[in-house]
Amino acid sequence: MFEDRIRLASLRDRVMTADDAAKLVGDGMVVGMSGFTRAGDAKDMPIALARRAKANPMKITLITGASLGHDSDKTLTEAGVLAKRLPFQVDTTLRSAINRGEVMFVDQHLSETVEFLRTGQFGKLDVAVIEAVAITEDGGLVPSSSVGNSASFAILAEKVIVEINLAQPLAFEGMHDIWIPGQRPHRAPLPIVDVRDRVGTNVVKIAPEKIAAIVITDTPDSASNALPPDADTQRIAGHLIEFFQHEVSRGRLPRTLPAIQSGIGTIANAVLSGFIESPFEDLTMYSEVLQDSTFDLMDSGKMVFASGSSITVSQAVQDRVFKHLERYRDKLVLRPQEVSNHPEVIRRLGLIALNTALEVDIYGNVNSTHVGGTHMMNGIGGSGDFARNARMAIFATKSIAKDGKISSIVPMVPHVDHNEHDVDIIVTEQGLADLRTLAPRERVNLVIDNCAHPSYREVLRDYYRDAQRYGGQTPHALERAFDLHVNLRDRGSMLTGK
């Protein structure tokens, strides 16, 4: 039974129900679960934990790679299981609980979470729950559609619960590259010098006796909920491709572009899809999440290789890709998220980093996380790992939202995830602003004229005129810096009350 999935025979007697395995988790524990942007998450264990909590109320610290699928965060939130959650989430129910102050959410750079675990910052990791497609003859775990933090969770945890997912193809075996940094201060360089490099092992190596339970499941990954490209995202893609061509023509970018990182979500995915119609060839990615656009680019022959930490795709692309994984075997690799997001590699390769902004201010500071400066949307994710260390940090957004009630270009962002030191390019459907080498005062007109929606340009210019009365490197009229946000909060539109 499951001979091909549990190849170390001595482990087969640890197969049990998710409800039995859930008994290994108790109140106050720190639990690490696999899952990165809905891919490769444990499917049955979160639900079993929620069931167990109904009879035995418990609060845990839940650490994942990134977001989970299958409404797991919703179910856990409703069961009151989550005391603390990190480092990323996208769930509506959990988000509300976070914003009511009921769940403590630690919004972390995705490359850093396991460093905190390694130095004991969260105490010991009690249990790891890891989805795998198989356990090898010597007890190694073969991850599925994501690696995320799974490898380090399994290595660091006292006990490991493995979810063997029969719905995940065994063909994933061999597509991972597990590299774990050594203990500091005697850590060696991370030897990746090309996106294609394999520097680790195919499996997660742990002592088999740590595997305390094996749960068998048969549930596929949740499909991506990214929206298809629309006219605005196509315009954004158009501006970017034109810009890249310009940079190549001036000798500032190589003809084969540097490897691309692309953030999670509709806009980044749609923008990347725009490359299918571009003149660029032999594209590569060094990214966290590989979305539909990655496979569309591969299938169109535009992209030759992609390195990521997860595969998060729509149902249609899941059907197309997962059934023929072997076609992509030489074209992709999945790595731990601290490797996909490692500052060392990001700087060395000189990535183009493309991430989504919630809003941007006239000086180029970016808010990626906090609606109205207060309410958490999803989290910073890996955008900070990439933007700080990349060759070129691009932030894309539509210039307005909610039928124009919200402008994505504002006088001052009320929460800063990426500051003017890290933001190179702003692009909206209106156009693109190249902020590199510009002082703050030189940026303002460029951002307003090129990126803001016409219906907000005069409001922004008026703010800047007023702000200049106070002088400075970065003029601001502090008493009115957030007027647009207060309008939105109190009256439902940034423009109301003008």
Place this chain on the structure above:
Amino acid sequence: MFEDRIRLASLRDRVMTADDAAKLVGDGMVVGMSGFTRAGDAKDMPIALARRAKANPMKITLITGASLGHDSDKTLTEAGVLAKRLPFQVDTTLRSAINRGEVMFVDQHLSETVEFLRTGQFGKLDVAVIEAVAITEDGGLVPSSSVGNSASFAILAEKVIVEINLAQPLAFEGMHDIWIPGQRPHRAPLPIVDVRDRVGTNVVKIAPEKIAAIVITDTPDSASNALPPDADTQRIAGHLIEFFQHEVSRGRLPRTLPAIQSGIGTIANAVLSGFIESPFEDLTMYSEVLQDSTFDLMDSGKMVFASGSSITVSQAVQDRVFKHLERYRDKLVLRPQEVSNHPEVIRRLGLIALNTALEVDIYGNVNSTHVGGTHMMNGIGGSGDFARNARMAIFATKSIAKDGKISSIVPMVPHVDHNEHDVDIIVTEQGLADLRTLAPRERVNLVIDNCAHPSYREVLRDYYRDAQRYGGQTPHALERAFDLHVNLRDRGSMLTGK
């Protein structure tokens, strides 16, 4: 003549006056000058450029390592030479011109400037002006008390003007380690795995024919103007040392601490001096600037090795150290600033990064640069290179300034250089707040109770109570978030008007 200083005989006929050499610089040029935190800056050329500009008005882009000494930035500002200045400065006159919007100041992470030059972002580098203690037999430049960006400036510039400084001891020869990264995307790992590692060359290698002029000078570096430790900085040091002991006792830091980075200025220098009285031994530094405290720690036997990009010390320590450099030959190395500040090495070594904050908000966001959110103080310097990538990012400040008219703990910082994702520890003379693993709401009381001055605690608590009405991951009452700053701007004190 100068046989020991200009060893390649064919170059000796390029010796000329600074005024003659200044003729190589013309209007509109991009000029790179040596100098990092007042150390190893060109002494005569800036003054000669200012003189030349009186007869031949010109505007240049001036790029340095970091700040210059000898009022050079003042003289150049007064002569109207500076159109654009980067990446850091500390001069009162220049600062005023920046804040009036007359000089465009690009405030950059110190590790990134030469990457921008390499990709042609500023166009070509027309002229490099480099202080050296000698030119070797094959035309190599031996830097003096700083490396900064000098090596890459000399390599990238069309023409190089060398200032041979007779006041800088020849004993500097051999104390530098010049490593230059290869062109991306085929860049190799930076092989430093220990602060002591030497991975490059002793000299800056350039084609001798690029050396267009040699100017002889005899002016020592400007002395550091850091103030000596006082009761408050001693208290800050005390809190930090106690904290480190606590971390060691819990097994979260090694007994020999990780290598330390310490920012420029009075507070960081004074705090580091506090280690002389600590139980810690065998300390090492991997930092940008080596200040008095570094040599005091070495002389007291507490520190065994320091890696930096410059030596910026008081007159007393200059006298003590520069006359006996050979004593320190095995204990220190000076590197290019992109190596001293390289994300790759900072993350690999797992540094403790200690930098100064101008102000901090109740959620742990840090403003390092903009007084009142608008007026540039000095610049972000290397603090962003370190804080993002270090094992532990500490920000120190006194809790109040100007006799209590200013609180360094505020409801919301009006400029964010380091956000809550990067700020691990806040320390003032009042106490220390360890923000790691805490959600924003968990941080507030810790920051207020441990770090804020008692005279501001109730104001801050009142703000937070009010802000919670709006809910959110990070509650804020946007309409009053900057009340303290507006009070200060309009009435001279944050507390006025309460």
